Amino acid sequence: MDSDTSRVSSRPSSPEVDDIFMSTLKKSVHGFSGAVSSTQSDSPSEIPGLRGLSAADEEALALRMASKKDRKLLSENELQAIRLKINSRERKRMHDLNVAMDGLREVMPYAHGPSVRKLSKIATLLLARNYILMLSNSLEEMKRLVSEIYGSSGHHGGFHPSTCGTMTHAGPVPGHPAASHASHPAVHLTSVRPHHGLLKAPTAGAGPLGSSFQHWGVGTGMPCPCSMCQVPPPHVSSMSSVTMPRLASDSKDILP
């Protein structure tokens, strides 16, 4: 369903359950052999045992037949009813997984849009991992810098908001609860640009993350000295080519 929305394909990735139900029933007419996975189908009316059964009836039938001990005694149609119920649950599970995957894609620093091909599942996971690593590393580095600046100057060791402009950089980290109002990173980052935006460096071509983002001081036009604006740690900066082998191949699509 939504997992395929960005593809040109007209095939719904998650057809209506009823459609699947119908199609599977249809399949059952030709036998209950496994591995005949297909989305093609017949009509439920062709199943004598299920003909005229309401959804509730089918559910009740499935539940009644659920006992493994009794399954040997079940008719093919009754077994099919159980199978359909299980299949439906599995579809729902996978659908929920895809919804979660889409949610993850939304908070990734990756170009979103109808003209941009959606990240594959594996690419999404790998990119997310490296994004987390980068953010964690940046946070540590930022803490260290703040500690150096204020820890030794007699100011106060605390984390001062004026350290780096507003110290909010691009605002809440995408994906962070505090950034729930800006689930679309690209839009959000752009919106804060006048203050201390997380801009995409014009010449950067390292990928969705890489070293493509930079902070800029308010009014100064000078790059921010914080870690996110410096060269990322080796294990992070190479994310697109080393830690994301599959993404590397996908980079034809997702990287500049």
Next chain:
DNA sequence: TAGGCCATCTGGTCCT
């Protein structure tokens, strides 16, 4: 046309 990606079905295993 080959390869990538995906949805779905299926049977097995684990967990509550």
Next chain:
DNA sequence: AGGACCAGATGGCCTA
């Protein structure tokens, strides 16, 4: 016992 989870198999769609 029933549901969740997992992995293999299969087939469809899309792109290079």
